[in-house]
Amino acid sequence: MVDSVHQEFDPLATGSRARQIRARATVYTLLGFFALLYLSPVLIILMNTFRPLEEIVREGFISIPNMMSIQYWGEAWGSFCIGGSCEGVSRYFGNTLLMTVPATILSTAFGVVNGYALSKWRFRGDMWVFGLITLGVFLPAQMTLLPWAFTLGKLGLSNSIAGLVLVHTIQGISFTTLFCRNYFVAVPDDLIKAARIDGAGFWRIFRRIMLPLSPPILIVCVIWQFTGIWNEFLFGTVFTSGSNQPITSAIVAFSGSGTGERHYNVEAASVIFAALPPLFIYVIGGKYFVRGLTSGAVK
Template identity: 85%
Template sequence: MAEVSHQAYDPLATGSKTQQARSRGIVYVLLTFFALLYLSPLLIIFMNTFRPLDEIVREGFISVPDSLSLKYWGEAWGSFCIGGTCEGVSRYFSNTLLMTIPATIFSTALGLVNGYALSKWRFKCDAWVFGLITLGVFLPAQMTLLPWAFVLGQIGLSNTIMGLVLVHTVQGTSFTTLFCRNYFVAVPDDLIKAARIDGAGFWRIFRRIMLPLSPPIVIVCVIWQFTGIWNEFLFGTVFTSGENQPITAAIVAFSGSGTGERHYNVEAASVIFAALPPLFIYVLGGKYFVRGLTSGAVK
């Protein structure tokens, strides 16, 4: 819905020509003002990843750079010291990647099958089952922290990336089931009925009818899960420590500590590293990102 660009009317097409030109000008001035406000913080931080430290300390982040260098990116990636280990942000970047990719795949796959079963195979209490799964979307993480910590400890996954994969898969499946169920509901029931009369079973119908229809919702799920899990902080900081933390926790670890010398340029580069993958996904699949947002919010 959000990507409709055509319009049947033009609200600005009233009044005289000069009036129209003036209001159009105001529109673009306001849009530019807000665009700068939205872009500038990240651009400023990006610029500072190339500046020497003494220059940032002397002049602050918001000033014209005198000299530029690429070496702080390398330092941030490979040798920056975070919490005692000097392996740079690469370690935490790959931690997050190792957590995000499996959790995204598992929760999307589960969501697809669940959404299909819930929308196309009516059975007793299916509304209750769906209600229970969706409640997982709204439950605040704080309510689950202590039980998760206990459970992860019992199954030997505390302070591991596997543990975070499990937590995110369980939580994420609520979202993906909600998305997929609402998407599959729109598939005509007659299609399924005809296939059943032809003798097709649950999985055959899934493979032959539902899967070919599902790419749009798969993309929505993958984008939503990937950005959500990549950006998550609370579970990461509670269930893991030290070298096993995701990148969000690592950023808080180095930038939150008030003591010691600050390495603004290297820290800025690390922050950009943490921002890049979800930004990349967003720019690549913006349309689907918006679609997930709207369906996730309204339904």
């Protein structure tokens, strides 16, 4: 009985709990501070999407709004002049969607087939093939501009969304092949051998065994490709112009409605429109992205 009382009121245990609480409070305070510091540019941009232009010019970017209005979001989406076209960012948003979705699907599909073939179907020179494919991971995009310009011109795909789909599909195969091949290496070879003994061929093994095991790495590839292609700026700027540009290239071409005046509130709303899809993808699939990576994508 005495021992239990001493345990209940042990000053050492009480002091230890107090230190743990202080340490945890310190960690959460620091994390909250750095999170706020990291998100402050986004918060400033978001705040300026509701402020009148006169207020922004008078008081600067960093200020609490005196007046708030959502009309600048409507102007940014459907009526503001960009590059001589007064349609807002809606057209360019659609261009980016038409570019990103097919390129993501195609590059992921090619990557998962390549990864399966290079990990489970050995052939002469397979490591050389894998090395050449993944060379694109380390190749600067600037080095590919002239070859791509020549190729798109010969194919008649210059200044087109289809041309950008082709570029991003080929560029993305390097990453998706690397991810999928390293993921499939962890799949036991005995499964493939047993399927071969039962008479299954290349595509049947792929459909019946590899694809059911692939959702984690497929999510990694889709998130990686979607966000990378959506946010890409170089290829969209070099290979397209005018109404065929993606949104990342278009938002730097604000014309100020032909007056030379910078409409910071409308531009801020356009930036938020451009950032929403990748942000949505990460919010919805972020935990699956991390889970897929830890399941073997970076082994």
